[in-house]
Amino acid sequence: MKKFIFLSFSFLMISGGLWFTTTNAFTFLSGYLIYKSGEVTSAQERTDPSFFKEKREVEISHQSQVENHSDEDAQPSSLYSERPQKGDLMGELYIPKLESTLPIYHSTDEDELSKGVGHYAGSVLPGENDNAVLAGHRDTVFRNLGEVGVNDLLVVTTSAGEFTYKVKNVRIVDADDRTVIVPKPRATLTVSTCYPFTFVGAAPERYVLVAELLGQERIKKGTKNKL
Known part of the structure; x- marks a missing residue:
């Protein structure tokens, strides 16, 4: 049993x-x-x-x-005694090709983008080694950005000085392409806006300028008009 x-x-x-x-x-x-x-x-x-x-x-x-870059690319470890806070007016972007000067605000939230160019808070500040990323609306501050291309200059002025960049590459990428914000081996300025410029609604792509730092030499700006 x-x-x-x-x-x-x-x-x-x-x-x-x-x-x-x-x-x-x-x-x-x-x-x-x-x-x-x-x-x-x-x-x-x-x-x-x-x-x-x-x-x-x-x-x-x-x-x-x-x-640990070469002396040619070396920059001070910190150009800024204070870091900007969200929403701070931190400088201006001058685009010689367009004869336009645009305010730069720290952060790329809508509050900042509605007032000018936004600085992506997760990136370094202009002039520093690595990738400083700026963004703006195609129908306001960057509506003529498509006229800017390779070898054109971008000049950023902040509390640390004036930094002149030369555009080395123009890219058209998908809206969700995260390579726009990846680190760079030297001081780089990446400027991005929605694309196509004439697209109605939420644009599916981004127009991206990738520029490398030339130095802090002042260039003749001439007449400057805000967009």
């Missing part, structure tokens, strides 16, 4: 196991365990000092790569 009960129990356990592994119950439980293990990992990262140590070591390594 005991043997029969034992065999029956074993049969039920095996049958139950087969049912469980071939139904959604198994999938649900597996996903739940992965989700919970992810929570544990995140909690460990938040509380384990070694996580922050490793993260800082990666940041230091990246910073060293940025700073």
Whole structure:
């Protein structure tokens, strides 16, 4: 009798196991365990000092790569004694080709873009090594930006001085293309606006100017008119 009960129990356990592994119950439980293990990992990262140590070591390594350029491309480690806050008027962009001077505000939220050119807060400031990113609306400040191309100049003036950039490349990219904001090995200015310029509604692409820093030599600006 005991043997029969034992065999029956074993049969039920095996049958139950087969049912469980071939139904959604198994999938649900597996996903739940992965989700919970992810929570544990995140909690460990938040509380384990070694996580922050490793993260800082990666940041230091990246910073060293940025700073270890040739003397020709070397820039001061910090040109700015104070960093701008969101919404601050931080300088102006002069476009010789268009004889236009435009205000630059820190941040690319709509509040800033409605007043002028926006500086992407996740990028470096103009004049610094790496990629300083500016953006503006195609139907306001940048409505004539399509006339600017390779070898044209862009001049940015901030509290740190006047920085002259020369356009090296013109790109047309998808609206969600994140390569516009990637780090650069030298001081670069990336200027972006929606494209096509005559498109009605939310434009699907971006017109992008990629310019490299020439220096802080002042150029003759002549007459300047705001768009």
